[in-house]
Amino acid sequence: xxxxxxxxxxxxxxxxxxxxxxxxxxxxxxxxxxxxxxxxxxxxxxxxxxxxxxxxxxxxxxxxxxxxxxxxxxxxxxxxxxxxxxxxxxxxxxxxxxxxxxxxxxxxxxxxxxxxxxxxxxxxxxxxxxxxxxxxxxxxxxxxxxxxxxxxxxxxxxxxxxxxxxxxxxxxxxxxxxxxxxxxxxxxxxxxxxxxxxxxxxxxxxx
Numbered sequence: 001x002x003x004x005x006x007x008x009x010x011x012x013x014x015x016x017x018x019x020x021x022x023x024x025x026x027x028x029x030x031x032x033x034x035x036x037x038x039x040x041x042x043x044x045x046x047x048x049x050x051x052x053x054x055x056x057x058x059x060x061x062x063x064x065x066x067x068x069x070x071x072x073x074x075x076x077x078x079x080x081x082x083x084x085x086x087x088x089x090x091x092x093x094x095x096x097x098x099x100x101x102x103x104x105x106x107x108x109x110x111x112x113x114x115x116x117x118x119x120x121x122x123x124x125x126x127x128x129x130x131x132x133x134x135x136x137x138x139x140x141x142x143x144x145x146x147x148x149x150x151x152x153x154x155x156x157x158x159x160x161x162x163x164x165x166x167x168x169x170x171x172x173x174x175x176x177x178x179x180x181x182x183x184x185x186x187x188x189x190x191x192x193x194x195x196x197x198x199x200x201x202x203x204x205x206x207x
Contacts, residue, residue, distance in 0.1 A: 008072065008107060014099025015077070020166070023099040025076065027148070027168050028092050030102065032085030035145035037064065038138065045134045054126050057134070061120055064137070065113035071106050097153075098166040105152020112137060144168075 014023030040063070044056040063080075071079045116133055119125040143149040148168045157164045 008103075013076070013103050017096060020096060022165055024096040024166060025099055025102055026086075026089070026094040027097040028089040028095050029082060029085040030097065031145050031148060032088050033079070033081040034141045036081055036084055037067075038141035038145050041134060041137055041141060045131065045138060048126075048134070049131060054120075054130075057130065058120055061113065061116045065110070065117050068106055068110040068113050072103070072110055076106075096166055097168050098164055100160075101150070101153040101156040101164050101167065104156040105150050108152045108155075109137075109140070 012023065014025055017024050040060050044060040047053040047056045067079050067081045070076075071082070076082055112133055116130065119130055119133075140151055143151065150168055153164070153167060157167065
């Protein structure tokens with residue numbers, strides 16, 4: 001299946017950077033573009049959920065579809081969201097990530113966008129299905145932009161027979177955690193108490 005996916009879209013997918021034996025992307029740019037998309041899908045989602053205004057959702061679906069279509073079938077460097085991301089992080093030192101896993105993740109994104117295009121503009125469906133797909137997109141974009149966690153990349157690493165290279169945050173290479181990465185027992189206790197406190201506050205405010 002991954003061999004078939006590798007053949008989808010433009011050739012020479014990714015950027016050729018001296019010193020790297022595979023094509024790559026600037027992870028800072030990718031995360032910035034995900035953050036921009038997350039901002040817009042949040043606005044679209046809550047307009048649809050709270051006041052049943054689906055105009056912003058329709059616009060976002062078109063933007064999302066066009067952007068990911070350009071990434072896969074033309075060239076990611078011409079993706080409007082990637083260009084915006086580059087503008088915002090152009091003065092930051094690049095952090096490179098492998099292009100193959102990003103291609104897989106973006107194909108999944110394009111499939112979600114295509115599904116939404118069909119539901120909204122062909123079948124004229126509005127409701128829980130659309131909002132559910134929006135929630136999925138929100139989760140994917142949030143985790144990538146905030147934490148650098150790419151679920152599509154994780155899926156690629158599980159399905160690929162070859163070990164992925166240059167994963168975001170170097171998760172492919174990390175075999176042990178440094179002391180500053182280890183979550184201590186007392187930290188979990190503090191977190192649990194805090195969550196319990198917030199839950200009580202929310203409950204008391206709602207009753």
